[in-house]
Amino acid sequence: MNIKTRFLFFVALCGPFAGCALNDNIALKVTPLLKTTTSWDGKPIAYPKGQGEVTALIVEIAPKAETGWHEHPIPVFGYIMEGALELRLATGAVKILHQGDVLPESVGVLHNGRNIGEEPVKILVFYMGEIGAKLSIAHPEFSPPPLPDSKN
Numbered sequence: 001m002n003i004k005t006r007f008l009f010f011v012a013l014c015g016p017f018a019g020c021a022l023n024d025n026i027a028l029k030v031t032p033l034l035k036t037t038t039s040w041d042g043k044p045i046a047y048p049k050g051q052g053e054v055t056a057l058i059v060e061i062a063p064k065a066e067t068g069w070h071e072h073p074i075p076v077f078g079y080i081m082e083g084a085l086e087l088r089l090a091t092g093a094v095k096i097l098h099q100g101d102v103l104p105e106s107v108g109v110l111h112n113g114r115n116i117g118e119e120p121v122k123i124l125v126f127y128m129g130e131i132g133a134k135l136s137i138a139h140p141e142f143s144p145p146p147l148p149d150s151k152n
Helices: 003-024
Strands: 052-061 076-082 084-089 094-098 102-104 111-115 121-130
Touching: 052 111, 084 121
Parallel strands: none
Antiparallel strands: 052 121, 076 102, 076 121, 084 094, 084 111
């Protein structure tokens, strides 16, 4: 794990305590990235009731590639390390993310991520579940309705 990844992991895990001892240490600079009670689509964030388990991954998406339609059964938070990503919900709602953006993912909602740039997208992702919980559930059977401006 490189130093940037370790630092981001530290900030993500220690962020809730940033108002305490970290702000009292003049040798540290704390930059808040996110404080929210909802996912990006407005739904409340709710944690599982069992034994908690945090999984941190770096997800890379090749240029013009997609994640495929899927949903997350647990809260997920992402930090865009590189690239530009389009997130599309099954409802048609779209969010565009760029390097440095932070995302509280939608839970239990079908969505697809698509790299809209010419370089790989790299996302540092934290899954906040319980021991043994699935991180995501693929839905290859889902076919979204055509976009209004599509000429299909």
